[in-house]
Structure formats: structure tokens, C-alpha cells
């Protein structure tokens with residue numbers, strides 16, 4: 517089999533749950549307790565919700581930072597989409613994201629919260645920290661990755677698959693495929709299998725957008 521074009525790890529829901537437990541335990545063991553959890557949207561939503569569940573924190577907010585676009589490519593400078601309209605004076609905030617890659621999302625979200633919400637303290641937590649490339653080290657992290665890899669989390673399987681297939685179509689310059697040809701090509705490029713339901717949903721979106729033509 518050919519070497520995948522980008523390194524991708526297919527993440528399961530069970531792995532996410534396990535990492536959320538470990539992240540929550542790290543916070544607990546540090547002797548620090550957040551009053552509020554802030555998820556960096558969209559990747560931080562699920563881990564933040566799980567950490568709230570495990571630590572019994574009932575205050576959960578989010579701040580959306582735009583940075584990464586289609587198919588594992590950075591498209592814009594990281595920036596906050598909707599300014600946070602609340603004050604968190606006197607509160608201890610745990611800012612959570614799924615993965616710290618460049619670190620820009622966390623840097624931007626933290627600065628934004630400091631300026632707009634003025635909490636007493638902000639600490640940061642992630643499931644994965646790509647130490648090889650990140651500009652910062654989060655206060656809490658479960659896994660340190662020394663090599664860059666795209667973590668394909670289960671909450672964005674359709675979105676990532678759609679983008680990955682679009683990249684295949686774009687780079688090969690070939691618009692017409694049978695389903696099985698495209699599935700095989702996808703597995704070669706990315707080294708993962710996302711299952712029939714996800715493939716079908718991605719195909720549907722790309723056919724509707726006129727990007728892909730499916731042959732029988």
C-alpha cells in the first residue's frame with residue numbers, strides 16, 4: 517500500500533472519553549478548581565463538556581476562533597468570530613481545546629478573554645499538544661505529540677472526509693469516480709477508513725456542490 521499523503525489518526529469516541537477523564541484528573545490533581553469552563557469552538561466543545569461532567573462544573577461558555585480551513589490547511593490568521601459579551605471578574609477559567617497545534621487559537625482566545633471578560637485566572641487544557649510546532653505549552657495536556665499528525669476527531673468526521681476527498685479531486689484533476697475507486701484512493705491518501713455512512717454523506721455534499729461526479 518502507498519504511503520499516506522498526510523499523517524492522519526482516526527480517533528474513536530472511547531478514546532475521547534478516556535482523554536477527557538485524564539485531562540480532568542490532571543486538573544484535579546493540580547489542586548486547582550475552575551469556576552467556569554470555556555470551550556474554544558468548535559473543536560473544544562466535546563472535551564469541554566466532558567470535563568465539566570467529570571469535574572462537576574456547571575458553568576460552560578464558548579469562544580469561537582477561526583483558524584484552520586479545509587483539509588488540514590491553515591487559511592487565515594487566528595481571530596475571534598463573535599466577541600465574548602460577559603464579564604468573569606473574580607472567576608477561575610479553564611480554557612479547553614481539543615488539540616494545540618500552532619497554538620494560535622489558544623493564544624488568541626486567552627488574550628480575548630483577558631481583555632473582554634477579565635477573569636481572575638485563566639488556565640489552558642487540551643487532549644493533544646503538538647510540542648514539535650506549538651508556540652505555547654498548555655497548562656494541562658494528556659498527550660504530547662513530537663511529530664505532526666492530523667487527529668481526525670469523531671465530531672468532524674463528515675467535514676474532514678468531505679474536505680479530504682475534495683483535495684483528492686483537486687490534486688488529481690479528476691472529477692469522475694466510481695464509489696469504490698474513490699474509497700480506495702482515500703484509504704491510500706489518508707491511511708484511514710471512515711465507514712460507508714460517512715463516505716456517502718461526503719459524496720452527497722460534493723456531488724451537490726458540483727465538485728464530484730459519481731459513475732455507476
Ligand code: AMP
Nearest residue numbers: 559584616617618619620621665666667
Ligand atoms: P491551532 O490554532 O493551530 O492550535 O489549532 C486550531 C484548531 O484547529 C484546533 O483546535 C483543532 O480543532 C484544529 N486543528 C489544528 N491542527 C489539528 C490537527 N493536527 N489535528 C486535528 N485538528 C487540528
